[in-house]
Amino acid sequence: MVKRPLEKLSSTALSGNFNPHVHTGTLRSKFPCRLVYGGFSRGLKLSFINEGGGKISGAGFEKILNKATKVLRAQIKKLLKNQSGEVCLVITKDKYIKILNQIYRGIDKSTDVLSFAYLEGEKTVSGDKFIVVGDIFISIETAKKQAKEKKHTLTSELEILFTHGILHLLGFDHKNDKQEKEMEKFAKKILV
Numbered sequence: 001m002v003k004r005p006l007e008k009l010s011s012t013a014l015s016g017n018f019n020p021h022v023h024t025g026t027l028r029s030k031f032p033c034r035l036v037y038g039g040f041s042r043g044l045k046l047s048f049i050n051e052g053g054g055k056i057s058g059a060g061f062e063k064i065l066n067k068a069t070k071v072l073r074a075q076i077k078k079l080l081k082n083q084s085g086e087v088c089l090v091i092t093k094d095k096y097i098k099i100l101n102q103i104y105r106g107i108d109k110s111t112d113v114l115s116f117a118y119l120e121g122e123k124t125v126s127g128d129k130f131i132v133v134g135d136i137f138i139s140i141e142t143a144k145k146q147a148k149e150k151k152h153t154l155t156s157e158l159e160i161l162f163t164h165g166i167l168h169l170l171g172f173d174h175k176n177d178k179q180e181k182e183m184e185k186f187a188k189k190i191l192v
Contacts, residue, residue, distance in 0.1 A: 043076055044069050045086045045130060052091040052140030060155060061089055061162050064190065068166045071189045075170050079119050084130040087169060089162060090137045097139040112142040113161040115168035136165035163190050 046065050048058030065087060069076060076085070094110035101107045101114060117134040138161045147157035167183050174180035 043080055043084055044133065045084060047086055047088040048091075049089070050091045051096070052093050052138075054140065056091055056140070056158070058089070060159065064159055064162050065166065068163065068170075068190045071186060072170055079133070079170065080131055085133040086130050087133050087166065088135045089165075090135065091140050091158075092137055094139050094141045097137055097142070100137060110139055110142055112146060113138050113165050115165040117169045117171070119169070119171075134165075134169035136162060136169065138162065138165070159191060160187070163187050166190075 044065055046058055046062050048061060050056050079085075097114060098108070098110040101109065101111050104114070104116070114137045115134060116136075118132050119134070138158060143157045143161060144154055147154045150157065164183075164187065167186060172179070172183045172186065174183050
């Protein structure tokens with residue numbers, strides 16, 4: 001079984017308030033992302049952890065996930081093969097997303113969003129009654145900076161980043177202009 005980012009992060013020596021071990025439950029052993037908000041959303045379920053502080057709820061993200069499920073129904077059905085899926089969202093801080101960025105991408109700086117897809121070949125991770133589609137990490141500090149730069153709300157920026165993460169989990173990328181245009185097209189449909 002693949003070691004998920006929060007498992008790896010929790011095994012590193014970290015100081016601060018980030019303690020993934022406080023999120024324990026019965027859905028899957030040894031993984032801290034547990035259902036905090038949400039239910040099944042036509043095949044997709046949202047698990048939400050706010051380690052970044054502030055009053056951010058999973059409700060807005062659940063609406064985005066519902067919209068993405070409608071817009072990308074065919075892709076989701078193909079990927080999940082009529083099973084239910086889970087998307088785990090973690091709102092975190094720059095210093096923790098920087099660690100993940102270093103571990104998984106070899107880039108020693110923070111970033112706005114990281115997505116870890118588990119639907120590719122043997123990397124599939126199963127829960128009790130669903131397939132783990134992937135984990136999305138968003139830095140609240142970077143999201144705040146970007147919202148200010150783009151002159152829109154923090155909520156809007158978080159929705160944009162979450163949508164971007166969902167698209168990556170479902171196989172979209174932006175390595176060339178054609179891929180980027182396709183990804184942008186679906187992001188606009190989800191965010192409308």
